[in-house]
Amino acid sequence: xxxxxxxxxxxxxxxxxxxxxxxxxxxxxxADWGKSIQSYITDExxxxxxxxxxxxxxPAEFGSSDYLLxxxxxxxxKANSMAKILEAITKIKEAMVATNASIVRRVYVxxxxxxxxxxxxLVYPFxxxxxxxxxxxxxxxxxxxxEEINGMGSWRRDIAEVLETYTNDRxxxxxxxxx
Numbered sequence: 001x002x003x004x005x006x007x008x009x010x011x012x013x014x015x016x017x018x019x020x021x022x023x024x025x026x027x028x029x030x031a032d033w034g035k036s037i038q039s040y041i042t043d044e045x046x047x048x049x050x051x052x053x054x055x056x057x058x059p060a061e062f063g064s065s066d067y068l069l070x071x072x073x074x075x076x077x078k079a080n081s082m083a084k085i086l087e088a089i090t091k092i093k094e095a096m097v098a099t100n101a102s103i104v105r106r107v108y109v110x111x112x113x114x115x116x117x118x119x120x121x122l123v124y125p126f127x128x129x130x131x132x133x134x135x136x137x138x139x140x141x142x143x144x145x146x147e148e149i150n151g152m153g154s155w156r157r158d159i160a161e162v163l164e165t166y167t168n169d170r171x172x173x174x175x176x177x178x179x
Contacts, residue, residue, distance in 0.1 A: 001067075052107040055090040067126050068174065069136075073117075073163075074118050092138070101139045102139075106124075143155040
């Protein structure tokens, strides 16, 4: 609905393992895919991503969703960019757990460096657009809650400065799930 892929269809395959990639669909399936789907595709990008459980937060009471807010980070080429960003994102998860945040946030990491650095994505499933009345992603006033847990100035030091130092940019997009 918004973002660089708005107006496009996105196919998601998974969850699968790397072994599954070695066992591609049979010849008949691939022939049908080529005829029925592939011949109509004008722009194709393939991206692999692996769920990073340690940085993800999934409250037990959350059910299924119809929408995804995806926040993609463009990592720069500084040493340890991936590790530094994952460390900051994991600190956010720890604060979400400590404050009993009800927001689901899954973190996906590309095992293969991309040309533009879009190698970490935060995925926030949601059920209604009403959630954007007060915040876009994290719970309302989350930075203040983070500082109550980690000390004054910790949001700037642990999160904002890390994102400024180790990313070139980020963007949001909203995807509508169709089953």
